Amino acid sequence: MTVLKLVWKNLLRRRGRFAFTLLGITIGMAAFVALLSMGDNLRAEVTHQADALGANLIVMARADCPFINLSVLTGDHLPEAIPREIVFEIAAIEGVTGAVPYLTVGSSIRQVPVSLVGILPAEMKRHRGWDVHAGAYFSHQEAREVVLGYALAGRFELETGDTVTLRGEEIPIAGILSATNSNDDITMFMPLCITQEIFGLGDYVSFIAVTVADVTNIDRYISAITDIANLSVSTNEELLGSVLLILGSLNVTLQAIASVALIAAAFGIINTMMTATYERRREIGILRAMGSRSGIIFRIFVLESGLYGLLGGLLGFFVGFGVSRIAAPVISRNEFVAVVGTPDTAVAFSVTLLAGVVALSVVIAVAAGLYPAWKAAKLTPMEAIRNG
Amino acid sequence: MADYIIETLDIEKIYGNKAKTHALRGVSLRIPRGGFACIVGASGHGKSTLLQLIGALDKPTAGRILLEGTDISAMNDNAISKLRGEKIGFVFQAYNLLDNLTARENIETAMLFSSQKPAKNRAEALLALVGLADKTNAKPNELSGGQLQRIAIARALANDPPILLMDEPTGNLDSQSEQEVLQHIFNVHKAGKTVVMVTHNREIAAKAQLVFEIHDGKLKEGV
Ligand SMILES: Nc1ncnc2c1ncn2[C@@H]1O[C@H](COP(=O)(O)OP(=O)(O)OP(=O)(O)O)[C@@H](O)[C@H]1O
Ligand SMILES: [Mg+2]
Numbered sequence: 001m002t003v004l005k006l007v008w009k010n011l012l013r014r015r016g017r018f019a020f021t022l023l024g025i026t027i028g029m030a031a032f033v034a035l036l037s038m039g040d041n042l043r044a045e046v047t048h049q050a051d052a053l054g055a056n057l058i059v060m061a062r063a064d065c066p067f068i069n070l071s072v073l074t075g076d077h078l079p080e081a082i083p084r085e086i087v088f089e090i091a092a093i094e095g096v097t098g099a100v101p102y103l104t105v106g107s108s109i110r111q112v113p114v115s116l117v118g119i120l121p122a123e124m125k126r127h128r129g130w131d132v133h134a135g136a137y138f139s140h141q142e143a144r145e146v147v148l149g150y151a152l153a154g155r156f157e158l159e160t161g162d163t164v165t166l167r168g169e170e171i172p173i174a175g176i177l178s179a180t181n182s183n184d185d186i187t188m189f190m191p192l193c194i195t196q197e198i199f200g201l202g203d204y205v206s207f208i209a210v211t212v213a214d215v216t217n218i219d220r221y222i223s224a225i226t227d228i229a230n231l232s233v234s235t236n237e238e239l240l241g242s243v244l245l246i247l248g249s250l251n252v253t254l255q256a257i258a259s260v261a262l263i264a265a266a267f268g269i270i271n272t273m274m275t276a277t278y279e280r281r282r283e284i285g286i287l288r289a290m291g292s293r294s295g296i297i298f299r300i301f302v303l304e305s306g307l308y309g310l311l312g313g314l315l316g317f318f319v320g321f322g323v324s325r326i327a328a329p330v331i332s333r334n335e336f337v338a339v340v341g342t343p344d345t346a347v348a349f350s351v352t353l354l355a356g357v358v359a360l361s362v363v364i365a366v367a368a369g370l371y372p373a374w375k376a377a378k379l380t381p382m383e384a385i386r387n388g
Numbered sequence: 389m390a391d392y393i394i395e396t397l398d399i400e401k402i403y404g405n406k407a408k409t410h411a412l413r414g415v416s417l418r419i420p421r422g423g424f425a426c427i428v429g430a431s432g433h434g435k436s437t438l439l440q441l442i443g444a445l446d447k448p449t450a451g452r453i454l455l456e457g458t459d460i461s462a463m464n465d466n467a468i469s470k471l472r473g474e475k476i477g478f479v480f481q482a483y484n485l486l487d488n489l490t491a492r493e494n495i496e497t498a499m500l501f502s503s504q505k506p507a508k509n510r511a512e513a514l515l516a517l518v519g520l521a522d523k524t525n526a527k528p529n530e531l532s533g534g535q536l537q538r539i540a541i542a543r544a545l546a547n548d549p550p551i552l553l554m555d556e557p558t559g560n561l562d563s564q565s566e567q568e569v570l571q572h573i574f575n576v577h578k579a580g581k582t583v584v585m586v587t588h589n590r591e592i593a594a595k596a597q598l599v600f601e602i603h604d605g606k607l608k609e610g611v
Contacts, residue, residue, distance in 0.1 A: 001496030013488050286484050289445055291473020291501030291547070293466050381445040381472070384484050385436075 003296065007303045010276070021272040022315070025308055028265030029316025029361050030323060032258035033353075037324040039251035046247060049183050050240040054127065055100075055209035056218065058239050059090065059225060062232045072207055072239060077106035077115070080204035084192075086229055087208055093224045095213045100127045101205035103195050107188070109156050109164055116146075116166070116188045118195030118205070127209070128184065135160030135175030142191050145174035151185040164188070167198050265312070266368040273305050273372035284376055285383030294377040301373035302366055309365025313358035320357075321349065392454075393551060393582050394419040394442055399451030401437050401605075411437040413605040414451070419584060419598060421550070424577050426593040427586045429602035435586045436555050438602060442584065443478045443553045444468050455551070473501035477544025477581075479554040483536040485528045491515060491539045492524045498546035506546070514542040518572050534565025541572055545581075552576060554585045558592075 011018055058072055061081035071078045080103055091099040103118030121138035124130075130137075134153075138145055146164055153159070153176045163170040171190070179185055196203060212221050222233045234242075277284075284297055394417075401412040411434045419425045427435045440446045441453060444460055453460050455475060460468060472478075485494050495511040507513075515521055518538035528536055537557055544552055557573070558566040570592065577583045585592070593599050601608040 001493055001500055003500065006497060006500075009488055009493075282484070283486055286486060287497070287501075288469070289443075289472060289478050289480075289484075290498045290543070291469055291471075293469040293501075295466070296501070382440070384480065385440065385445070 003300060004303065007300055007307065010280075010300070011304055011307055017272055017275075021268050021308055022312055024268035025265040025312030025361060025365060026315040026319060028258075028261040028263075029313050029357060030320035031261040032255075032360075033317050033320025033357055034323040035254035035258045037321065037353075039247070039254050041324070042247050042250070043244065046243050047240065048181070050236055050243075054211070055236060056212045056215055057210040057221060057225070058234050058236070059086075059099075059208040059210060060206075060232045060234070062230060071104070078102075078104045078206035080196075080201050080206050082205050082208065082229075082231065084203045084205055086231070087205060089228050090208060090210060090225055093221065095217070095221065096210060097213050098123070098127055098209075098211040100124055100209045101192060102207050102209065103192055103201070103204070104206045105195060105199050105201075107166055109152075109158075109188075112156075114152065114188055115183075115186070116190060116195065118192040119189050120192055121189075124189070127211070128180070130180070130184070131178040133176045133178040135173065137175055138191060139174065142193055143174065144171060144194055145190070146171050147175050147177060147189045148173060149177055149185040149187045149189075150179040152188060155186075166190075167200075169198060171198075262364060266364050269305050269308050269365055269368040270372060272308075273301060273369050274375070276304070277301065277372045277376040280376075281379055281383045282387035283384075284379045285381050285385070285387065288379065289381035289384050297379070298373045298377035301376045302369050305369025305372070306362055306366045308369075309362035310358065312365065313361025314354075316361065317354050317357045391421045392418040393421040393423075393456055394584065395454040395457075396438075396442065397452040397454070399438075399441060399448040399453060401434070401441060401446075402449045403437075411605055412441070412448070415602070415605070415607055416451075417600055417607065419582060421582055422577075422580055423582055423598055424596050425582075425584045425598040425600065426596040427584065427600045427602060428588070428590070428593050429608075434602050434605045438600075439553055439555050439584065439586050443476050444472050445478065469501070470503070473498075474503070474547055475549050475551055477541075477546075477549045477552045479537070479540050479544050479552070479557050481556040481559045483528070483533075483540045485536060485539060485543070487528050490525045490527055491520065491531070491542075494528075494539060495543045495546050498543045502547035504547065510546070511542075514545055515539070517545075517575075518542045519568070532565070534561050534568055537561065537565075537569050538572060541569070541576070545576065549581075551582045551584070554583070556586050556588065559588070 059082065060072070061079065082101075084101065087099050087101045090096060100123050101120060105116045105118065106113060107116040108114055121141055121143070125137060133150055138147060148158060158164070158173055160173055160175055162173050164173065165171075177184065192205065195201070210221070210225070212218070218235060225231065225233050287297060288294070396415055396417050398414045398416050399412055400410075400414060403409040403411055415438060427438060429435050437446075441448050444453075444455070447461065455471065460471060463471065486497060489497060492511045492515065495514055499506040499510070512521065512524060515524055518541055520535060520538055520542070523531060523535060523539070531539070537560075541557070554573070558569050561569060573583065573585070585596075587593055
């Protein structure tokens with residue numbers, strides 16, 4: 001017989017209550033893990049997209065809303081606000097090696113929202129280094145065709161030669177791009193002028209990705225661009241920084257939600273352990289009469305609640321981890337967090353994370369068990385007689 | 389000077405804060421090592437109270453209790469716990485076994501509370517001693533009252549304490565089971581333990597070396 005065996009036997013005595021209390025802490029920890037890894041996902045993905053954009057500077061219309069930065073990275077619809085001739089003027093600045101315009105438009109395939117980006121086919125292909133997976137790339141700069149990202153084609157089971165309907169017009173699919181592991185995979189592309197025409201937009205673009213020859217002289221390029229027009233110019237890092245700031249507050253929100261679940265679970269443990277203390281007064285009295293120090297009684301109860309934390313942490317980790325993996329692609333269809341869950345972005349399994357989660361769970365459970373354990377330890381051997 | 393293993397000096401016990409019950413009013417007694425003592429008396433006169441105080445399960449309101457010459461009233465809680473584990477075996481009228489543990493586990497649990505490491509298979513040996521070698525893995529709800537009380541005696545002996553205290557150990561048993569249990573108690577006494585037993589049974593009391601009759605919280609002289 002050991003104290004631990006005694007604890008384990010006590011734990012399993014009321015199987016229903018054991019299961020429900022365990023479920024409470026498991027759900028709490030699972031929520032915590034799922035929300036945490038989704039937050040991490042988002043972060044990793046945004047960083048990845050910022051790299052994938054491959055630009056040194058992003059030129060946008062001036063706006064107060066910081067979410068506009070997020071849209072650049074998610075490929076969501078941005079107002080078309082920059083006259084196209086600005087693109088050429090920027091491209092003409094000395095030292096600018098590329099100025100690639102994007103016109104983002106919200107469209108849909110079979111009623112599912114899909115990002116459509118109007119581009120200059122030749123410049124874009126060079127800038128992004130695309131390969132064509134199936135079919136052909138745009139036959140010329142003003143081809144009335146679309147090219148689909150790899151994952152997008154897969155999701156709607158579209159092939160070269162099929163058509164998509166945009167504003168009532170059937171547009172043939174010229175080709176499908178090879179996977180890039182970026183946002184491009186879930187985007188539909190069309191030549192800029194055709195996009196403007198079909199959607200009835202003037203000769204404007206949403207933003208311009210600029211590459212420069214000498215990144216150490218970035219300020220000079222920024223002032224050269226702002227001399228041309230009153231535009232907002234951000235470096236890749238600034239863009240990323242401001243987006244991560246938004247995600248940071250999103251993370252805090254998610255974690256606050258998870259904390260509520262954890263607090264509820266902690267009260268579940270307190271409740272179970274208080275009940276156990278009350279129910280087992282006689283047994284505690286017997287143990288005390290047999291010579292148990294009050295410290296051992298305290299330890300028995302703390303261990304018992306600690307075991308809830310250990311088991312709940314382990315189960316919760318795997319449940320939460322599983323949920324975040326399953327949920328990531330589903331969430332990625334949501335407009336706001338469209339960046340999550342493009343291929344290969346789910347959080348990697350990590351022993352450190354597992355250990356951290358289990359440790360947190362145990363700490364919470366032990367803390368929840370302290371008061372009941374203290375109550376139990378205060379009982380005297382006379383309880384064995386009074387409740388006998 | 390004789391070797392008194394148990395000594396009480398003028399102990400008083402008052403229960404309750406508002407409605408006070410004066411359960412013991414100055415009890416002084418001495419029991420020699422290896423003795424067999426019975427505490428008798430009418431119901432509600434303080435027998436159990438006295439036994440619980442000797443067994444260090446409760447503290448007297450006043451007076452002193454000496455076990456093996458040591459005053460236990462001065463001890464802290466941990467020291468008293470150790471004393472309960474190593475010096476005293478207590479057998480309750482209501483058996484008080486742990487219901488979710490088997491006979492063997494009940495005895496092994498008691499062994500957790502002694503600083504001595506118990507010999508291997510001691511639990512089995514103790515169960516054999518009380519004639520229950522075949523009930524090692526039985527749970528309390530599978531056993532009769534007599535069997536439960538024998539397991540309780542075996543548990544009380546788990547850490548080989550010098551003192552065995554029993555509060556009406558046969559009070560809930562039929563006469564057949566009572567005889568069995570008594571036989572084991574006598575055997576334990578013969579093996580050298582000091583035995584103190586509360587009983588209503590005059591026949592049993594007649595076999596004891598010492599009899600303390602308690603009346604209204606006081607010892608009756610000259611019994
Ligand atoms: N925990 C307690 N709280 C208050 N009063 C108590 C308590 N325990 C015992 N008493 C009272 O103390 C007195 C002595 O009780 P005790 O249990 O010692 O009697 P007893 O001689 O063992 O009786 P019985 O033969 O019925 O077991 C009784 O009046 C009883 O009501
Ligand atoms: Mg009594």
